[in-house]
Amino acid sequence: ADVAALDARVSVCRACPRLVAWREEVATAGRRAAFADQPYWGRPGPGFGDPRPEVLVVGLAPAANGTNRTGRMFTGDRSGDWIYAALHRAGYASRPTSTAAGDGLELTGVRIVAAVRCAPPANRPTPLERTTCGHWLDRDLELAAPGLRSLLALGAIGWDATLAAARRLGWEVPRPRPRFGHDARTELRTPDGRTLRLHGSYHVSQQNTFTGRLTEEMLDAVIARL
Numbered sequence: 001a002d003v004a005a006l007d008a009r010v011s012v013c014r015a016c017p018r019l020v021a022w023r024e025e026v027a028t029a030g031r032r033a034a035f036a037d038q039p040y041w042g043r044p045g046p047g048f049g050d051p052r053p054e055v056l057v058v059g060l061a062p063a064a065n066g067t068n069r070t071g072r073m074f075t076g077d078r079s080g081d082w083i084y085a086a087l088h089r090a091g092y093a094s095r096p097t098s099t100a101a102g103d104g105l106e107l108t109g110v111r112i113v114a115a116v117r118c119a120p121p122a123n124r125p126t127p128l129e130r131t132t133c134g135h136w137l138d139r140d141l142e143l144a145a146p147g148l149r150s151l152l153a154l155g156a157i158g159w160d161a162t163l164a165a166a167r168r169l170g171w172e173v174p175r176p177r178p179r180f181g182h183d184a185r186t187e188l189r190t191p192d193g194r195t196l197r198l199h200g201s202y203h204v205s206q207q208n209t210f211t212g213r214l215t216e217e218m219l220d221a222v223i224a225r226l
């Protein structure tokens with residue numbers, strides 16, 4: 001199984017009834033007026049970027065009118081403006097913005113996935129939905145591990161999902177469980193003896209970037225350490 005096959009399987013997942021209903025509702029009757037003339041993706045967001053990454057970015061979940069519209073992680077919403085600009089400043093992204101499939105954006109060395117792959121109402125997945133979708137993250141960690149150097153979790157949900165996936169895969173996770181925070185860091189050890197660094201950053205959501213809780217400088221500083 002390779003990354004393309006994994007992304008294809010994720011794209012047709014229907015495991016969470018509430019999220020399937022919501023992603024399809026938003027994509028049909030619930031389209032935002034500004035995008036009413038656009039087709040919506042209305043499915044899980046597949047991973048995006050380098051199929052053999054050195055750095056895996058783990059976000060929270062697609063935005064209802066962002067990834068759920070465009071079909072690409074962090075694309076079509078304000079969070080995406082922040083993460084792609086930062087990845088571009090750090091040399092990982094070929095362009096500072098992500099518009100839609102076909103815009104020519106390529107990531108080198110970075111792949112972006114999410115803890116939950118379908119847009120959740122109010123951006124809040126339930127514990128069961130987080131666990132269910134976590135099994136897709138297991139496959140991403142497993143596939144990426146051989147070439148991976150570090151992971152970047154955006155927000156506490158991405159951090160917890162990454163630690164839970166690592167545990168399920170039998171990777172060594174420090175005890176007590178490392179706590180999330182901005183610029184939190186820990187190390188995960190794979191069964192074949194590789195050490196991968198996990199970094200945390202406040203999520204690039206507007207509630208952090210608008211309020212100044214997360215600044216460009218803070219995000220750049222974490223990305224520079226990856």
Ligand code: DU
Nearest residue numbers: 048049050051101102105106107108
């Ligand atoms: O068609 P493809 O080479 O599998 O690429 C699919 C998609 O992934 C494309 O829109 C660019 C992106 N991508 C990337 O960002 N970095 C890579 O190294 C390879 C592909």
Ligand code: SF4
Nearest residue numbers: 013015016044118133
């Ligand atoms: Fe499947 Fe994840 Fe979407 Fe649930 S959230 S339906 S597990 S892709």
